[in-house]
Amino acid sequence: MKRYELYYWPGIQGRGEFVRLALELAGADYLDVARGRGGVGAMQRLMDAGSAQRPFAPPFLRCGRQLVAQTANILLFLGPRLELASAQEAARLRVHQLQLTLMDFVLEAHDTHHPVGAGLYYEEQKREAKRRAADFRAQRTPKFLAYFESLAEANRGWLGGRRLSYADLSMFQVLAGLRYAFPRAMRSIEPAHPHLSALHERVAALPRIAAYLESKRRIPFNEQGIFRHYPELDGPAG
Amino acid sequence: MKRYELYYWPGIQGRGEFVRLALELAGADYLDVARGRGGVGAMQRLMDAGSAQRPFAPPFLRCGRQLVAQTANILLFLGPRLELASAQEAARLRVHQLQLTLMDFVLEAHDTHHPVGAGLYYEEQKREAKRRAADFRAQRTPKFLAYFESLAEANRGWLGGRRLSYADLSMFQVLAGLRYAFPRAMRSIEPAHPHLSALHERVAALPRIAAYLESKRRIPFNEQGIFRHYPELDGPAG
Numbered sequence: 033m034k035r036y037e038l039y040y041w042p043g044i045q046g047r048g049e050f051v052r053l054a055l056e057l058a059g060a061d062y063l064d065v066a067r068g069r070g071g072v073g074a075m076q077r078l079m080d081a082g083s084a085q086r087p088f089a090p091p092f093l094r095c096g097r098q099l100v101a102q103t104a105n106i107l108l109f110l111g112p113r114l115e116l117a118s119a120q121e122a123a124r125l126r127v128h129q130l131q132l133t134l135m136d137f138v139l140e141a142h143d144t145h146h147p148v149g150a151g152l153y154y155e156e157q158k159r160e161a162k163r164r165a166a167d168f169r170a171q172r173t174p175k176f177l178a179y180f181e182s183l184a185e186a187n188r189g190w191l192g193g194r195r196l197s198y199a200d201l202s203m204f205q206v207l208a209g210l211r212y213a214f215p216r217a218m219r220s221i222e223p224a225h226p227h228l229s230a231l232h233e234r235v236a237a238l239p240r241i242a243a244y245l246e247s248k249r250r251i252p253f254n255e256q257g258i259f260r261h262y263p264e265l266d267g268p269a270g
Numbered sequence: 271m272k273r274y275e276l277y278y279w280p281g282i283q284g285r286g287e288f289v290r291l292a293l294e295l296a297g298a299d300y301l302d303v304a305r306g307r308g309g310v311g312a313m314q315r316l317m318d319a320g321s322a323q324r325p326f327a328p329p330f331l332r333c334g335r336q337l338v339a340q341t342a343n344i345l346l347f348l349g350p351r352l353e354l355a356s357a358q359e360a361a362r363l364r365v366h367q368l369q370l371t372l373m374d375f376v377l378e379a380h381d382t383h384h385p386v387g388a389g390l391y392y393e394e395q396k397r398e399a400k401r402r403a404a405d406f407r408a409q410r411t412p413k414f415l416a417y418f419e420s421l422a423e424a425n426r427g428w429l430g431g432r433r434l435s436y437a438d439l440s441m442f443q444v445l446a447g448l449r450y451a452f453p454r455a456m457r458s459i460e461p462a463h464p465h466l467s468a469l470h471e472r473v474a475a476l477p478r479i480a481a482y483l484e485s486k487r488r489i490p491f492n493e494q495g496i497f498r499h500y501p502e503l504d505g506p507a508g
Contacts, residue, residue: 084424084431085364088371088417098360102370109363122336125347126323132340133326139377147385147398149405160385160398167387179326186322193322 036062036110039075040091044257045205045250047103047138048091050131053201054107056244058114064249066090104131107198116198127192130183130199134206137176141209142258144168144265154255154262165265169217173210174270177225184227189234196235203228204235209259217269274300274348277313278329282495283443283488285341285376286329288369291439292345294482296352302487304328342369345436354436365430368421368437372444375414379447380496382406382503392493392500403503407455411448412508415463422465427472434473441466442473447497455507 036055040048042064055062066075078099079086087101093109094100100109108128111117117127142150147164148157180203183191191199207228211218222229235241244250253259274293278286280302293300304313316337317324325339331347332338338347346366349355355365380388385402386395418441421429429437445466449456460467473479482488491497 084421086420087367088374088414100363100367102367105363105367105370108366125338125343128346129325129338129340129343132343136326143381148401149409151409152405157401160401163386163395163398167390171387171389176326182324183322 034061034095034113036060037065037094038062038091039065039078039094041075042067042072043251044254045209045259046091046257047135049205049251050103050198050202051091051093051106051110052249053205053241053244054110054114054116054198056249057201057238057240058110058116059240060114104128104135107131107202111198114198116196116201117192123193127197127199130191130197131202133176133179134199134202137172137206138209138258140168140172140176141206141213144213145260145262154260158264161262161265166267169214169267169269173214173217174221177221177228181225181228184231189227189231191231200231200235201241204232204241207232209253212253213259213261214266214269215261216266221269272299272333272351274298275303275332276300276329277303277316277332279313280305280310281489281492283447283491283497284329284495285373287443287489288341288436288440289329289331289344289348290487291443291479291482292348292352292354292436294487295439295476295478296348296354297478298352342366342373345369345440349436352436354434354439355430361431365435365437368429368435369440371414371417372437372440375410375444376447376496378406378410378414379444379451382451383498383500392498396502399500399503404505407452407505407507411452411455412459415459415466419463419466422469427465427469429469438469438473439479442470442479445470447491450491451497451499452504452507453499454504459507 038048038051040046066072075090085099091103091106092099092101093106100106111124111127112119117124144165145154145161146157147160154161180191187193190196191203236245276286276289278284304310313328323337325337329341329344330337330339331344338344349362349365350357355362382403383392383399384395385398392399418429425431428434429441474483
């Protein structure tokens with residue numbers, strides 16, 4: 033089996049976590065480069081390189097001579113290799129479509145605390161964040177969750193079909209992140225989405241995922257990541 | 271050649287335009303469904319259907335029995351079929367990676383006028399929009415443009431390599447949109463990006479694209495789309 037090198041910021045789950053979960057469930061041989069000796073410098077060097085294929089931003093994955101960036105694109109690449117998506121094109125595109133929709137949801141969750149600019153501190157945009165978070169809880173979260181709930185129900189458990197795919201791991205991560213960041217909102221809205229709660233439990237109980245979540249490799253949620261718990265941004269959903 | 275059915279909002283270029291440009295350059299046989307007799311109702315019915323593959327949002331594309339959603343995913347599907355991307359996996363993923371980065375840029379351009387919520391009117395978030403647009407002009411636009419300029423330079427004209435790909439059509443569209451929405455910002459920053467300006471001119475001069483841009487099929491930019499010209503949001507870049 034090939035060795036994968038994952039490049040991502042070392043102190044947060046962030047977008048790297050969607051890739052980590054797939055690598056962990058597959059038992060893949062991977063190195064989380066920026067958390068090792070090379071540190072962030074090794075990652076920065078690949079981004080600064082004058083190469084015509086340099087990535088715009090982390091995460092990115094190196095496998096042999098191939099360098100793949102953009103979270104959903106990395107999972108598109110890994111899917112058939114880790115047996116977490118079909119190699120058949122139509123099915124592969126369907127799972128990728130789910131992943132892209134999940135990434136849209138993730139970005140909106142991020143923007144609740146950074147509605148003005150990712151380069152500014154949260155403290156510089158708290159007023160705007162309160163309005164954006166209220167809209168996210170009232171409008172966006174119910175819309176996204178209802179969509180994924182209907183897929184989990186129609187497919188009897190998993191989002192993309194009869195078999196687990198990397199999109200289910202990402203759905204697990206989104207639910208975990210929302211529970212961390214918006215506990216009040218999730219307490220009010222999650223009971224109406226039983227198939228998603230069940231999906232979360234099933235993923236968490238997969239032996240390799242359970243072991244990973246207990247390990248030091250799983251970075252705890254924190255207020256530098258995508259899902260941040262700021263009580264002033266939380267409240268009822270829907 | 272197969273017939274493609276594109277589903278997108280009829281009154282705006284929006285995300286549908288990235289797909290339209292690819293179909294137009296390829297001379298593909300396609301129907302812009304919601305602009306025809308079926309109207310928006312035909313589109314809405316596919317989104318409301320209880321199907322396990324229903325899309326979350328437009329645009330989506332139907333080809334035979336296959337329904338593909340998410341703009342970048344539609345182009346991933348179309349790329350080899352329209353000869354606008356290699357069928358070889360590594361090259362196909364590289365072009366897709368560019369497209370995903372362009373879509374990130376597009377969303378940020380959209381959020382300059384909708385930083386609080388897509389469901390609210392611009393007039394309800396003008397104050398937040400001013401701050402977000404200032405950050406977009408000062409920080410984000412220079413960062414994205416510098417990235418794509420370096421790729422166009424390294425690859426001698428096109429973003430993804432020696433041959434034109436659908437990502438070049440999307441880059442053209444992003445530049446056209448930015449010029450429309452932020453003319454002052456673009457006048458100040460575009461001269462430092464000569465390879466992107468050249469790419470824009472080369473795409474606009476492709477005979478099928480030139481004919482399309484002159485036709486009634488090309489919806490003009492307007493203030494319901496992604497790229498909106500609000501003078502109060504424009505100003506110097508960088």
